[in-house]
Amino acid sequence: MSENLTSGLGRRRFLLSSLGIGAGAALTACTSNAPAGGPPAASAPVAGGAGANSEPGEQVTIGFSAPAADHGWIAAIANNAQAQADQYPDVTFSPVNPTNDIAQQIAAVQTLINQRVNALVILPNDGSQLTSVGRQAMEAGIPVINLDRIFDSPLAYRTWIGGDNYGMGVSAGNYIGQRLRDAGVANPVIGEIAGIDNLPLTQQRSQGFADALQTYGFAVGPRQAADFTAQGGQRVTANLLQAAPQLDAVWNHDDDQGIGVLAAIQQAGRSEFFMVGGAGSANAMRAIQEDNTVLKATVTYSPSMASSAVSVARLVAQGRGLSDFAEREVPASITLASATITKENVGEYLPLGFES
The missing domain is CATH 3.40.50.2300 (Response regulator)
Known part of the structure; x- marks a missing residue:
């Protein structure tokens, strides 16, 4: 799970539900790590289209890198990102092999940079150690959506999105x-x-x-x-x-x-x-x-953040903003709210759950 924004970077914090890209507006099926014969896994939540954001734009390729799925939350991150990309006819999704080796993740991201993808979504194994490769991408003109574990420098990413x-x-x-x-x-x-x-x-x-x-x-x-x-x-x-x-x-x-x-x-x-x-x-x-x-x-601390990260990467790569916002640009940081789930409201949240 992630590092949150430091106070200096938290100058603009937005609850995801206010963005018009909130996960859970629609659900799509995906594979899961639920055991055979066990209860069915929740489908991967995807962000719903909002106004002009749902209109097809120019074709873009989004690179994706995350740690290996050594537990359910990380597995859901990868599933959600893929499910979200599948919603867009104007997106080519280019994930690299997940790994828990930092050197291998850096090399994989450098491969995506060399391929000149239009945007990158990166959940780093370690934000500090991958800051340099985030900066390489940004300096090459490739906007980086930093997912969850934050890089050390805002120069390494265009937008950070994660939990609180x-x-x-x-x-x-x-x-x-x-x-x-x-x-x-x-x-x-x-x-x-x-x-x-x-x-x-x-x-x-x-x-x-x-x-x-x-x-x-x-x-x-x-x-x-x-x-x-x-x-x-x-x-x-x-x-x-x-x-x-x-x-x-x-x-x-x-x-x-x-x-x-x-x-x-x-x-x-x-x-x-x-x-x-x-x-x-x-x-x-x-x-x-x-x-x-x-x-x-x-x-x-929902892995649906990966769905929204792909949505944001698409808009940034296409030079678009959020259709419900007055500003022309996608925000620099997006912080999800932390809800409390009890017996009284669990039915509302169960479709968004991930299998451990």
């Missing part, structure tokens, strides 16, 4: 804080299972969580950092549960690692607390809907 990591923490903290306050819990023990601690995105999520809880007079209690995998989630949750014999609530940053988190909770036979997830996977939403685990909510 701090807002995820705020949403989770507000849900937990309000629920505990309503239950009359005075001094709750609130656990946190984070992602990778040295990533700015994890730090931002944790800061938002702590700040929101503070408004209720609460504080974060036992905290463990995992690695956005089910295996890591299970391992660190087992440690956290051993160290904390009593909990009132837990926030897990990521629904992919949440598979392991829930497994550890079930193995420990613990049920005295409730849990909030993160990202909005379909399996997490189904668990919330069925209401038979400690998982009662999740806060969104």
Whole structure:
């Protein structure tokens, strides 16, 4: 998952729902990593056309590079980008092989630059280490749509689009804080299972969580950092549960690692607390809907951002703006809102979920 914009780059932040390119206006089928015989995966959400934006323009080629699909969220990113490109008769989509090797990703993007694609959508393995290749593309006249993990310099991209990591923490903290306050819990023990601690995105999520809880007079209690995998989630949750014999609530940053988190909770036979997830996977939403685990909510960080990134790349490459905006140019940054999904509204969000 991503790094959010630094404060200096956050001068223009737009909620995606206001752009007229919001994902989910239509759905299209795509392959998924759902197990055979399991529940069907949600279709890839695609951005709906809005006014003049839906009119065919000049033919453009959009290059695409992202990490390898080592978990459901990344798989959904690639599926959504392809599904969105398929909506446009004026777009040739040119993805390179996904990889978790930074040197290989740099080489793949350089290949797209040499092919003179009209625009690039890049979700870097590491924003800092791919900043130089983003700048190479921009200096070659190829606009870069920087998806999710942000480059170090605004000179490396035309537009950044991604989720609100701090807002995820705020949403989770507000849900937990309000629920505990309503239950009359005075001094709750609130656990946190984070992602990778040295990533700015994890730090931002944790800061938002702590700040929101503070408004209720609460504080974060036992905290463990995992690695956005089910295996890591299970391992660190087992440690956290051993160290904390009593909990009132837990926030897990990521629904992919949440598979392991829930497994550890079930193995420990613990049920005295409730849990909030993160990202909005379909399996997490189904668990919330069925209401038979400690998982009662999740806060969104939707991979539908990839659908909108392709839409934005098309408009930029064609020299067009957003038809519902007064400005002639596509914005320099687009930040998605983080919604809180509960049993009451899960039906609205389930079609946008991704399979972990």
